[in-house]
Amino acid sequence: xxxxxxxxxxxxxxxxxxxxxxxxxxxxxxxxxxxxxxxxxxxxxxxxxxxxxxxxxxxxxxxxxxxxxxxxxxxxxxxxxxxxxxxxxxxxxxxxxxxxxxxxxxxxxxxxxxxxxxxxxxxxxxxxxxxxxxxxxxxxxxxxxxxxxxxxxxxxxxxxxxxxxxxxxxxxxxxxxxxxxxxxxxxxxxxxxxxxxxxxxxxxxxxxxxxxxxxxxxxxxxxxxxxxxxxxxxxxxxxxxxxxxxxxxxxxxxxxxxxxxxxxxxxxxxxxxxxxxxxxxxxxxxxxxxxxxxxxxxxxxxxxxxxxxxxxxxxxxxxxxxxxxxxxxxxxxxxxxxxxxxxxxxxxxxxxxxxxxxxxxxxxxxxxxxxxxxxxxxxxxxxxxxxxxxxxxxxxxxxxxxxxxxxxxxxxxxxxxxxxxxxxxxxxxxxxxxxxxxxxxxxxxxxxxxxxxxxxxxxxxxxxxxxxxxxxxxxxxxxxxxxxxxxxxxxxxxxxxxxxxxxxxxxxxxxxxxxxxxxxxxxxxxxxxxxxxxxxxxxxxxxxxxxxxxxxxxxxxxxxxxxx
Amino acid sequence: xxxxxxxxxxxxxxxxxxxxxxxxxxxxxxxxxxxxxxxxxxxxxxxxxxxxxxxxxxxxxxxxxxxxxxxxxxxxxxxxxxxxxxxxxxxxxxxxxxxxxxxxxxxxxxxxxxxxxxxxxxxxxxxxxxxxxxxxxxxxxxxxxxxxxxxxxxxxxxxxxxxxxxxxxxxxxxxxxxxxxxxxxxxxxxxxxxxxxxxxxxxxxxxxxxxxxxxxxxxxxxxxxxxxxxxxxxxxxxxxxxxxxxxxxxxxxxxxx
Numbered sequence: 001x002x003x004x005x006x007x008x009x010x011x012x013x014x015x016x017x018x019x020x021x022x023x024x025x026x027x028x029x030x031x032x033x034x035x036x037x038x039x040x041x042x043x044x045x046x047x048x049x050x051x052x053x054x055x056x057x058x059x060x061x062x063x064x065x066x067x068x069x070x071x072x073x074x075x076x077x078x079x080x081x082x083x084x085x086x087x088x089x090x091x092x093x094x095x096x097x098x099x100x101x102x103x104x105x106x107x108x109x110x111x112x113x114x115x116x117x118x119x120x121x122x123x124x125x126x127x128x129x130x131x132x133x134x135x136x137x138x139x140x141x142x143x144x145x146x147x148x149x150x151x152x153x154x155x156x157x158x159x160x161x162x163x164x165x166x167x168x169x170x171x172x173x174x175x176x177x178x179x180x181x182x183x184x185x186x187x188x189x190x191x192x193x194x195x196x197x198x199x200x201x202x203x204x205x206x207x208x209x210x211x212x213x214x215x216x217x218x219x220x221x222x223x224x225x226x227x228x229x230x231x232x233x234x235x236x237x238x239x240x241x242x243x244x245x246x247x248x249x250x251x252x253x254x255x256x257x258x259x260x261x262x263x264x265x266x267x268x269x270x271x272x273x274x275x276x277x278x279x280x281x282x283x284x285x286x287x288x289x290x291x292x293x294x295x296x297x298x299x300x301x302x303x304x305x306x307x308x309x310x311x312x313x314x315x316x317x318x319x320x321x322x323x324x325x326x327x328x329x330x331x332x333x334x335x336x337x338x339x340x341x342x343x344x345x346x347x348x349x350x351x352x353x354x355x356x357x358x359x360x361x362x363x364x365x366x367x368x369x370x371x372x373x374x375x376x377x378x379x380x381x382x383x384x385x386x387x388x389x390x391x392x393x394x395x396x397x398x399x400x401x402x403x404x405x406x407x408x409x410x411x412x413x414x415x416x417x418x419x420x421x422x423x424x425x426x427x428x429x430x431x432x433x434x435x436x437x438x439x440x441x442x443x444x445x446x447x448x449x450x451x452x453x454x455x456x457x458x459x460x461x462x463x464x465x466x467x468x469x470x471x472x473x474x475x476x477x478x479x480x481x482x483x484x485x486x487x488x489x490x491x492x493x494x495x496x497x498x499x500x501x502x503x504x505x506x507x508x509x510x511x512x513x514x515x516x517x518x519x520x521x522x523x524x525x526x527x528x529x530x531x532x533x534x535x536x537x538x539x540x541x542x543x544x545x546x547x548x549x550x551x552x553x554x555x556x557x558x559x560x561x562x563x564x
Numbered sequence: 565x566x567x568x569x570x571x572x573x574x575x576x577x578x579x580x581x582x583x584x585x586x587x588x589x590x591x592x593x594x595x596x597x598x599x600x601x602x603x604x605x606x607x608x609x610x611x612x613x614x615x616x617x618x619x620x621x622x623x624x625x626x627x628x629x630x631x632x633x634x635x636x637x638x639x640x641x642x643x644x645x646x647x648x649x650x651x652x653x654x655x656x657x658x659x660x661x662x663x664x665x666x667x668x669x670x671x672x673x674x675x676x677x678x679x680x681x682x683x684x685x686x687x688x689x690x691x692x693x694x695x696x697x698x699x700x701x702x703x704x705x706x707x708x709x710x711x712x713x714x715x716x717x718x719x720x721x722x723x724x725x726x727x728x729x730x731x732x733x734x735x736x737x738x739x740x741x742x743x744x745x746x747x748x749x750x751x752x753x754x755x756x757x758x759x760x761x762x763x764x765x766x767x768x769x770x771x772x773x774x775x776x777x778x779x780x781x782x783x784x785x786x787x788x789x790x791x792x793x794x795x796x797x798x799x800x801x802x803x804x805x806x807x808x809x810x811x812x813x814x815x816x817x818x819x820x821x
Contacts, residue, residue: 068790069790069791069792069793070790073787073789073790073792159789159790160787161787165747165748165786165787166747167746167747167748167764168747168748168787168788168789174682174746174747174789175682175789175790176790260765261763261764261765261766262765263701263765264701264745264746264764264765265681265701265704265713265745265746266746266747267682267746268704268706270701270702270704275765276765277765277766278748278763278764278765278766279763279766345750345759345760345761345785346761346763347742347760347761347762347763347766347768350661350665350666351666353661353665354658354661354662357654357657357658357661358654358658361650361653361654364650365643365646365647365650368643368646368647369643371616372639372642372643372646373639375616375619375620375623376634376636376638376639378619378620378623378624379619379622379623379631379634380623381623381626381628381631382628383623383624385624390624393620393623393624396620397617397620400613400616400617401613401617404609404610404612404613405609407605407609407650407653408602408605408606408609411601411605411653411654411657411658411661412657412661412665413598413601413657413658413660413661413664413665414598414601414602414605414657416757416758416759416760417587417598417602417754417757417758417759419750419759419785420750420752420759420785420786421785481585481586482585484585484586484587485584485585485586485587485588485754486587486588486752486754486781486783488750488752488783488784488785490787490792490793491792491793492790492792492793493793494793496793496794497783497793497794497796498781498782498783498796499781500584500588500754500781501781501783503584504584504585507585
């Protein structure tokens, strides 16, 4: 029996209802990707200004003039915050999960009778909590607007980096940007945390309640497992971050003293507080910060496993599948007990440092197991050499290069030299920045036909891939040497620093030129995206012969689906 | 511009020839051990990385029929080798960490206190009485010559020596007490292979033993504000005799004040 309401032709919805104020999981997913796109373009442009200043500190930037040290720090803070929160966290997890997850589960409501009573079409594929999911992207958008408005506030944007260690971040006396700019940063991150919590709840509810009838946990695609584990990590991680932001805000304005030392002489002014601890912020922040790395990278890892099987033309062997699920869960659990490796030099008890070092080495093992499985799949051959596959191979390559320096930084004794140097910048930009971006590109090239019914140009895609790969290595590989030489990150310029650092100027100039190449190569991607959307070759319903359920839809283009 | 472009593009090649793209020469007791661990770890991991990248390239370009066939067991062999390398590295590294950080400073160590202030390093020696004088935050007056806020009412503070250069005798341990006045600073001496944060309200201790006479850069490794990049000072390692002379001179100068 069908609800008669469903038989009546629906009134066509307005453009606003279809693409802006909608709970359609696909549109919300695309909205997330658009937010991430705005963030990544801004973040990349800001990084070019930074690179330029670091290489040629005295030259004038057209339309800006001379970049002052505090401007550099504001650029750095915005760049880090945009990229880590709004790109590598919002896009692969919140965005792609909303876009693809419900269709890979293809589940309707658990009970048909409930569906009939609520008038929901029985076959509709959606997130379990569509309104919450849709609301989450709005919080993310408001967070982005809040963050991007901070440079226009009196004093400018915050200058304390994406980690915002107090007391630098807890008092306006600490520097320009630390008054309104810092408040804006805290509000932006709090809004982002709320949005991410909503998204995580909605992903968890979808995986738990809306699997296709009969789909068991151990039959879910690995992408779904990764989104699920990452969402499990997001709940405690973002809750703690939200609380920490609230505490810091309260320290700044309501006279509390969570993170203030008892006495602080800031800029000649003596500040008295109850006895708080600046170290507490570091613990809370990294309790979020390290899981955050895995929230960003787990979806990419799941996508890699799934796509390697798809392009090899077979499904995963049951044994490999079980190993990969176990590794994903292990990473999710261990991800919560390694945060102290960001704090080896914080003055923490050296015994604590030892413990965190050991656990960090342990977490390298499930990651290495996954890498070895991928390498085995790649070497076994028979892979169709498509653009998404190239980007997946790029992800694996960058993940390995960036990942292998992890065990070095995990050793407290080696980290006590490399901490906060360019070696760390190389490490996390390769594994988190570049690798995750490559996985995102793979995802877009791969799912583009599903969303638009068109194919992206393979020829442009290959050019985009090779130029980006060369660019990524040219930018981030030499940074290892700058770090080994002892160059700290977050230095606005090398002129005026200790003499030995000035020898590194040629290296930094090379990196800057490579950064311009890397960013320029992305224009190919945007051209491909726009051109293929409008004039692209028509795609067959399942162009990659994929075995996952999102390709099974009878009609699968974005307007068709969202018009329902 | 063109010249810098040329030097820029050849920089990665130069990296292997000049020492400016590698760790500066170590001048501390544990420096060579740390360096050797760093070198061996980097080489081992680089070898693993290169091997993996070759497999990737082969997977992409080598025709299927020309590839050697491996038994599936090699995945386990590779995993076990990886774990073994990790265990070995961890054992060596943790041993070194214990030797350096889980020990107390020697009783005859030179005492020195380091204070990080936006954007200066100050060094304080306790003087002949071996005790640091009291510090009062409301007495802090950098322009008036009391950057640390030494309390003149405390007799221990009379012989304290405050300098902007860190001078240490060679072949003798130095116990360094780290403080910060305003925000978190990172006390980093690359040549000594030592880094630790100076956190306001949380003094901490480290100790180092310089083994080679010379000058070493002290820089700030924790973002501390707009002048972060220019917050640097010099560590001057000298003979014990020179150190005593230097200390005596400063002692005399501080008494005159």
